[in-house]
Amino acid sequence: MKSKSLKSPILASLIAFVIAAGLGLALRWAFVLDMPEWFDYRNVQHAHSHVALLGWLFGIFSLSIIYYFNLDFSRYSKLYWALQAMVVGMLLTFPIMGYAALSIVFSTGHILLSYLLAYRLWRDIGLHGKDEVHKLFVKTSLFFMVLSTIGTWAIGPIMAIGQKGTAIYYASIQFYLHFQFNGWFIFAMIGIAIAMMQKKGILFQWQKLRQFYILLVISTVLTYALAITWSTPDIGIFVVNSIGVMLQLLALIVFLRLIFDKRKEIKNEFYSYIYNVMFIALFALALKIIIQAIVVIPYMAEVSYTIRNFVIGFIHLLMLGCLSLFSFGSISKIIQRDLSNSGTWFFLLGVIFTELLLFVQGFMVWQGWGFMPYYYLLLGMGSLLILVGIVMIVLDLSRLKLNKK
Secondary structure (H helix, E strand, O other), X not given: OXXXXXXXXXXXXXXXXXXXXXXXXXXXXXXXXXOOOOOOHHHHHHHHHHHHXXXXXXXXXXXXXXXXXXOOHHHOHHHHHHHHHHHHHHHHHHHHHOOOHHHHHHHHHHHHHHHXXXXXXXXXXXXXXXXXXXXXXXXXXXXXXXXXXXXXXHHHHHHHOOOOOOHHHHHHHHHHHHHHHHHHHHHHHHHHHHHHHHHOOOOOOHHHHHHHHHHHHHHHHHOOHHHHHOOOOOHHHHHHHHHHHHHHHHHHHHHHHHHHHOHHHHHHHOOHHHHHHHHHHHHHHHHHHHHHHHHHOHHHHHHHHHOHHHHHHHHHHHHHHHHHHHHHHHHHHHHOOOOOHHHHHHHHHHHXXXXXXXXXXXXXXXXXXXXXXXXXXXXXXXXHHHHHXXXXXXXXXXXXXXXXX
């Protein structure tokens, strides 16, 4: 695999991240400034989420799998660019018309192409024994990617029978989001991370990895229950979710022990940039699981999904603090050099600042203390830091000449 051949697709995914961050900044500033009449908040929000999820994370995780599992990108090139073309279509249509015929055509096209990508990756990766648990994680991530789209396909029939805005409508959306984030992306991230370390000769006990894998699969399925407790607050559903989050916490403990045992080897084999961003990504993942474990208490589960600040903060903790930082480390390993250190610091400071604002404000709403002074202005400034950081990373990478290796 030539890292040089991946420069353009990596830049394309990062540019999608820039656009998503720009749209996110506009959404934050909409509470501070008078926006143009054509600016529809809900439509721009749809564009922001689709470009971030499909243009950035979907794109960069697909490229990372291709690179770390020694696949030939030339065999995937047309498919990758076709997927990105669908994202461009969504970017051009969602802000103007929201969910309408044309934007649905592009989003449906992306889903269908993602099936082809999943099939090709599944076939080409293969799986030939107990020492290839990293492949098991990635192939499971592809299964969850496909599974998640059931929620998307269900939305059309649900709307057709007049059930838009009902519990089953939102349960379908949450089905898609849950198995995208907690299934496709997290399992792919772990599989890629293990593959990265195996390339450096860092090997884990396969029995412990299998134990971690089984716990994580079961917990991923069970924790979907939280997404439907808001509409169906049945004690049985709360129990299912509680079992899921406790198994997820147990899986985290097993994984942290594996990493802790190999910490010296990991630090010695990876240069500081990769080690640092991966460590922060792991910390964000651990924090996400610990926060999620709090919802084992039914009252806290209700609080977690009824206060919007907590919901957004939780999603961004996973998407920005964990998955995106991990992707920075993955890209750095592919190109064999640091990404822009200044850009990474701007990005990280923006993420930390906005996360603190979201969770502190959420706590204030929970306690009935109202809003902190200049909350939206501060949130917009934090989002600006994130955007500036990503732009600096893109500009730095665009000037780089990669080695042909």
